[in-house]
Amino acid sequence: MAKAELVRANEAASTREAFRRILRGVASTVTIITTRWEGRRYGMVATAAMSVSFEPPSFMVAINRSASAYRALEAQGAFAVNIIGRTDEHVAKGFAEAPGEERFRSGHWLDYLEDGEFENLPYLDSCQAAIFCKTAKTAIFGTHTLFIGEVHDILAHGRSHPLLYLDGGFGGYVASPKRDSHLERDNSLMPCPL
Amino acid sequence: MAKAELVRANEAASTREAFRRILRGVASTVTIITTRWEGRRYGMVATAAMSVSFEPPSFMVAINRSASAYRALEAQGAFAVNIIGRTDEHVAKGFAEAPGEERFRSGHWLDYLEDGEFENLPYLDSCQAAIFCKTAKTAIFGTHTLFIGEVHDILAHGRSHPLLYLDGGFGGYVASPKRDSHLERDNSLMPCPL
Numbered sequence: 001m002a003k004a005e006l007v008r009a010n011e012a013a014s015t016r017e018a019f020r021r022i023l024r025g026v027a028s029t030v031t032i033i034t035t036r037w038e039g040r041r042y043g044m045v046a047t048a049a050m051s052v053s054f055e056p057p058s059f060m061v062a063i064n065r066s067a068s069a070y071r072a073l074e075a076q077g078a079f080a081v082n083i084i085g086r087t088d089e090h091v092a093k094g095f096a097e098a099p100g101e102e103r104f105r106s107g108h109w110l111d112y113l114e115d116g117e118f119e120n121l122p123y124l125d126s127c128q129a130a131i132f133c134k135t136a137k138t139a140i141f142g143t144h145t146l147f148i149g150e151v152h153d154i155l156a157h158g159r160s161h162p163l164l165y166l167d168g169g170f171g172g173y174v175a176s177p178k179r180d181s182h183l184e185r186d187n188s189l190m191p192c193p194l
Numbered sequence: 195m196a197k198a199e200l201v202r203a204n205e206a207a208s209t210r211e212a213f214r215r216i217l218r219g220v221a222s223t224v225t226i227i228t229t230r231w232e233g234r235r236y237g238m239v240a241t242a243a244m245s246v247s248f249e250p251p252s253f254m255v256a257i258n259r260s261a262s263a264y265r266a267l268e269a270q271g272a273f274a275v276n277i278i279g280r281t282d283e284h285v286a287k288g289f290a291e292a293p294g295e296e297r298f299r300s301g302h303w304l305d306y307l308e309d310g311e312f313e314n315l316p317y318l319d320s321c322q323a324a325i326f327c328k329t330a331k332t333a334i335f336g337t338h339t340l341f342i343g344e345v346h347d348i349l350a351h352g353r354s355h356p357l358l359y360l361d362g363g364f365g366g367y368v369a370s371p372k373r374d375s376h377l378e379r380d381n382s383l384m385p386c387p388l
Contacts, residue, residue, distance in 0.1 A: 015345060016249075016251055018348045018350060019248065019251040019325070019345055019348060022323040022325070022348060023245050025323065025354035026245075027221070027222075027223050027356050027367045028222070028223070028244070029221050047244075048244045048246070049244070050241075050242045050243070050256065051213075051217050051220075051256075052242070052335050052338050052340070053335060053336030053337045053338040054336075055210075055336050055337045056336050057213040060340075062244065062246050062254075083216065083219065083220060086370075128216075128219055131213070131216070139331065139340070139342075141246050141252060141331055142246065142249050142250050142252055143248065143249050146246070146333070146340070151209060154209060154213060154216060156212060156215070159219065160218065160219035160360065162220060162221050164358075166354065166356070166369075167354050171368050171370045172367075172370065173358055173365050173366075173367065174366055174368045176283060176365045176366065
């Protein structure tokens with residue numbers, strides 16, 4: 001085993017640096033969070049996103065209050081979570097590099113129309129799934145605001161090849177080899193991730 | 195492209211079912227959240243865990259209030275986030291399947307001693323990183339409570355081979371092939387996941 005390196009709390013700068021470094025080693029599914037405000041589309045690539053509860057179905061994102069899409073997200077009170085598949089790696093890259101409305105030039109973006117309630121939230125036609133949420137609760141912590149969205153609609157393709165982000169690069173998931181029938185059976189005992 | 199399947203908000207049961215299904219297609223790094231209360235160790239496998247902000251460094255988990263470790267987490271006000279590496283897949287499996295204190299039989303668990311403040315939080319010796327947090331804020335939503343922990347200490351190994359969970363099984367990360375130097379250069383432009 002590699003030697004452990006203990007970073008102490010009283011060395012604040014190195015705690016932050018160590019935190020940043022270990023987060024690079026935590027793989028996440030890539031999402032694009034979108035909204036619309038006063039007719040304009042806003043969005044950002046986010047890996048700090050996760051489900052909260054099944055009852056009610058809810059999904060949460062942590063947004064830096066200095067992000068360009070922050071005000072629109074706050075004002076609109078609704079957002080779409082686009083779960084990005086591996087085949088859309090170029091869309092995520094394009095989205096991350098472009099400013100403002102130009103972000104939507106990469107990929108085929110549509111408007112979600114639902115009785116006017118969601119004011120045409122943009123979603124990526126080819127995404128693995130789009131989750132349409134209304135902001136039900138917010139919580140401020142440090143530089144970020146948590147937006148907890150209650151899930152109102154889902155648009156899903158039947159795929160499970162999410163685009164992942166790790167160590168500053170993109171990739172995908174590879175299943176562990178099944179070692180024997182005992183382990184295979186054990187898989188079914190895994191609790192739901194929630 | 196596969197045909198999209200639109201699940202409508204007014205069919206509540208199918209929205210929940212669709213939500214559950216698409217979450218199976220969102221890959222996450224496996225963590226084990228641990229705490230100690232009145233001398234006993236508590237813990238659970240969690241994939242609903244993510245960083246919140248860098249200032250202050252903070253990490254969050256969503257815990258079902260019916261989980262066996264919930265009361266201890268709430269009472270203790272401190273927890274450890276063990277980022278699990280691929281080589282510890284058997285530990286995650288053992289942990290998920292056993293009840294209570296028996297969960298700690300799989301893997302080599304140590305106690306984190308720091309001026310008595312953390313009351314000996316258990317951490318997995320071989321984990322990729324252990325993040326020791328004090329609960330700074332909680333928020334209730336639906337069946338779950340969000341525990342936002344301020345990071346006080348980090349114990350890290352220099353590895354980035356996180357254990358992932360997708361579609362009810364375990365696996366790992368594989369980087370996308372570098373297609374050309376242009377794309378390689380683009381990687382460096384990716385914003386930080388926070």
